[in-house]
Amino acid sequence: MKTITFLVLTVMTIWFVASAADAKVISPSAEKGENKVYIRADGLACYFCAYGLERFFKQSGRIAWYDMNMKEGVVEVGFIKGKPILPIETINQYVYDAGFSPREVRAEFVGRLTRASDGTYRFEVTETAQSFPVEANAVVKESQEILNQKIILIAGTKKDSTAPMRLVPEQIVPWRSKP
Amino acid sequence: MNRRFFRIAASLPLFFFLILVLWTFSMEAGSESPGRFRLVATWGTTGQAPGQFNEPMGLAFDPQGNLYVADTRNARIQKLTSEGSFLLAWGRPGEGPGEFSKPVDVAVDGRGRVYVSDYDLDRIQVFTSSGEYLKQWGQTGKAPGQFTVASGLSIDPKRSRIYLAEFYNKRVEAYSLDGVLLFQVGRPGRARSGALNYPTDVAVDPAGQIYVADAYNNRLQKFTSEGKYLDKWGGIFGWGIAASWQGWFRVPSGIAVDSAGRIFVSDSANHRMVALSPKGRVLAQWNLDPPTKLFSPTRVAVDAGGRIFAADTAHDRILVFEFQAD
Numbered sequence: 380m381k382t383i384t385f386l387v388l389t390v391m392t393i394w395f396v397a398s399a400a401d402a403k404v405i406s407p408s409a410e411k412g413e414n415k416v417y418i419r420a421d422g423l424a425c426y427f428c429a430y431g432l433e434r435f436f437k438q439s440g441r442i443a444w445y446d447m448n449m450k451e452g453v454v455e456v457g458f459i460k461g462k463p464i465l466p467i468e469t470i471n472q473y474v475y476d477a478g479f480s481p482r483e484v485r486a487e488f489v490g491r492l493t494r495a496s497d498g499t500y501r502f503e504v505t506e507t508a509q510s511f512p513v514e515a516n517a518v519v520k521e522s523q524e525i526l527n528q529k530i531i532l533i534a535g536t537k538k539d540s541t542a543p544m545r546l547v548p549e550q551i552v553p554w555r556s557k558p
Numbered sequence: 559m560n561r562r563f564f565r566i567a568a569s570l571p572l573f574f575f576l577i578l579v580l581w582t583f584s585m586e587a588g589s590e591s592p593g594r595f596r597l598v599a600t601w602g603t604t605g606q607a608p609g610q611f612n613e614p615m616g617l618a619f620d621p622q623g624n625l626y627v628a629d630t631r632n633a634r635i636q637k638l639t640s641e642g643s644f645l646l647a648w649g650r651p652g653e654g655p656g657e658f659s660k661p662v663d664v665a666v667d668g669r670g671r672v673y674v675s676d677y678d679l680d681r682i683q684v685f686t687s688s689g690e691y692l693k694q695w696g697q698t699g700k701a702p703g704q705f706t707v708a709s710g711l712s713i714d715p716k717r718s719r720i721y722l723a724e725f726y727n728k729r730v731e732a733y734s735l736d737g738v739l740l741f742q743v744g745r746p747g748r749a750r751s752g753a754l755n756y757p758t759d760v761a762v763d764p765a766g767q768i769y770v771a772d773a774y775n776n777r778l779q780k781f782t783s784e785g786k787y788l789d790k791w792g793g794i795f796g797w798g799i800a801a802s803w804q805g806w807f808r809v810p811s812g813i814a815v816d817s818a819g820r821i822f823v824s825d826s827a828n829h830r831m832v833a834l835s836p837k838g839r840v841l842a843q844w845n846l847d848p849p850t851k852l853f854s855p856t857r858v859a860v861d862a863g864g865r866i867f868a869a870d871t872a873h874d875r876i877l878v879f880e881f882q883a884d
Contacts, residue, residue: 424827425773425809426613426856426871427709427725427758430660430677434707437678449872478726478756478774 409443412460412506413489416470420479423452428478435473441465463507464488467536467546485535486546489554491527492519502532514547522551529554592884595831595844595866599878601642606632609644611874616663616711617859617867620670620687625859625867627876628661628674635664635674635689640861642878648689653679656691663759663857665711665720667735673720675708682708682722682737695737700727703739710759710812710857714766717783721768723757730760730770732785743768743785748775749798752787759857763815763836771813771823776800778810778823778838791838802828805840812857812869820881822866824855831855831868833881844879853877 423429429447432454436442441462446455458464465473467484474481490504492513500513513519513532522530531554534546602611616628623640634649635658649658659678666672670687681696696705710723719740720733728746733739743760747753759771766783777793790796792807800808810832812824819836830845830853846853854872861867866879 425758425811426615426826427662427677427707427756427773427811430662431707431726434678 410460411443412458412462414464414504414506415455415457415487416465417453417455417483417485417487418470418474418481419451419453419483420474420481421452422479423447423449423454425449429454432473432477432479435477439465439469439473458506461506463509464504483535484546485533485549488532488534489529490532492522492525492530492532492551494526505529516548518548518551525551525553593833593841594882594884595833595842595879596882597844597877598865598880599642600875601638601878602875604874608647609636609638609642611636611876613871614869614874614876615857615871616661616665616675617857617869617876618664618666618672618711619859619861620666620672621668622670623862624687625861625876626664626666626672627869628664628857630660630662630677630871633658633661635661635672635685637687637689640863642876646689648685655694656683656685656689658683662709663711665713667713667718667720668715671735673711673713675711675722677707677709677725680705680708682711682720682733693737695733702731702742709757710771712760712762712768714762714768714783716766721760721762723760723770725756725758728754728756730754730757730768730785741785743781744770744772744779744787749793749796751790751796752779752781754779755798758811759813761813761815761821763819763821764817765819769813769815769821771810773809773811773826774798776807776809778807778813778821778834789838791834800827804843807832812855814858814860814866816860816864816866816881817862822858822860822881824858824868826854826856829853829855831858831866831879833866841883842881 433445442456443459444457471481493501500515501510502513503510531552533550534548536546611629612631614627615630618626625638627636629636633651634647636647637645661674662677663675672685674683680698681694683694684692706727707725709725712721718735722731730743732741744754748755754772756774757770758773761769768781770779772779775793775798778791780789807825809827810823811826814822821834823832825832830843832843833841855868856871857869859867868877
């Protein structure tokens with residue numbers, strides 16, 4: 380029985396593996412900022428869907444460029460210099476509205492990490508003066524020597540069960556030395 | 559006893575699934591294609607110069623045999639001779655008359671007027687054969703006559719109608735050539751006959767019957783000229799499930815019908831072209847050998863001489879085929 384189940388699951392996995400076409404980078408004329416977001420979504424299988432997601436981002440008026448790779452089922456968007464970055468909830472909603480299921484979001488923001496007197500951390504985005512709380516995980520705690528300096532925060536999240544997506548710091552590097 | 563009964567009952571779906579898989583493989587092995595595609599030319603390279611493309615999609619022929627290409631990312635329409643030589647181009651990025659954001663399909667009526675659907679701007683613009691702007695209709699919305707992503711276009715010359723596949727509104731709408739809404743074809747939904755799930759393209763056969771590339775139901779659907787459901791093919795018995803075996807589809811995004819009623823499909827996520835008989839029997843399929851992702855057809859068109867043209871959007875080129883019936 381287990382063998383049959385394994386075979387069936389294997390066949391089904393092969394059957395349903397998405398295949399998609401190559402894509403290319405686009406660069407509209409807006410001045411590019413330093414902040415960008417990378418999104419992996421289920422169902423990103425053709426140009427019509429990818430254009431749909433692009434349309435939502437364009438309508439936000441905050442996106443300078445959009446790079447899609449349908450082979451990998453990912454898109455990358457870059458924000459216009461000085462325009463507020465989109466909250467992750469909004470990004471997720473765009474993905475849903477475009478007809479996909481978001482699986483992973485990874486952000487690369489430039490700004491400063493600060494520590495309040497109560498021990499909590501915040502990240503201030505340089506270009507937009509936006510500020511948001513940051514989880515005090517090991518990556519943050521190991522970055523004490525670059526507090527208040529201009530850095531690149533790389534944060535990511537994956538969709539797990541019913542929990543809402545949230546960005547968790549994965550890497551903090553000094554500005555201009557991108558990994 | 560109960561435990562044994564439960565085990566047998568639980569294994570029945572798996573048993574039927576295996577039977578389905580075996581049946582499919584046997585059908586594949588035993589099928590003979592009564593026709594074949596022959597690649598005869600490849601037109602275009604990546605770029606913005608005349609004759610180059612940046613994500614080409616929509617294709618259509620005028621009565622003289624010239625080919626119009628919706629050069630989507632270049633935000634323009636290009637007109638080529640029947641042998642692929644550049645004639646003219648028009649359009650530029652923008653939202654004004656004669657401008658485009660993402661032109662994704664093109665259709666030509668019997669008088670040579672060119673209709674262009676714009677994915678981002680939710681409108682259809684009409685031009686002369688030399689690219690002079692004539693008029694437009696459409697606005698963003700979900701109500702009848704409004705669009706949320708104007709996608710595929712096709713003209714029924716006998717009835718002077720134009721059909722528009724609306725991607726996010728999940729329907730096809732029929733308009734007069736002046737832009738007056740006539741009726742709706744299909745309704746949003748999955749699996750059920752007549753239900754459409756992100757349709758991307760539409761075609762009309764010589765009898766006026768309407769064919770819809772029901773992309774995310776992974777099937778084609780056929781309607782009468784008045785929009786009544788007739789038939790469906792693909793999607794694994796029409797249920798909407800994607801598959802790669804012969805006769806089934808994975809995001810079929812483009813469709814065209816030749817003068818003999820044969821149906822040509824760009825089965826985009828399977829990276830192949832498929833030819834079907836008027837009754838839906840698979841006549842031939844074509845992809846690169848071995849199959850790779852280096853071919854990503856989104857739209858297809860057939861000229862008066864029976865050549866089949868596929869827009870290979872990811873690779874900025876148009877592939878020209880001859881179809882040979884055995």
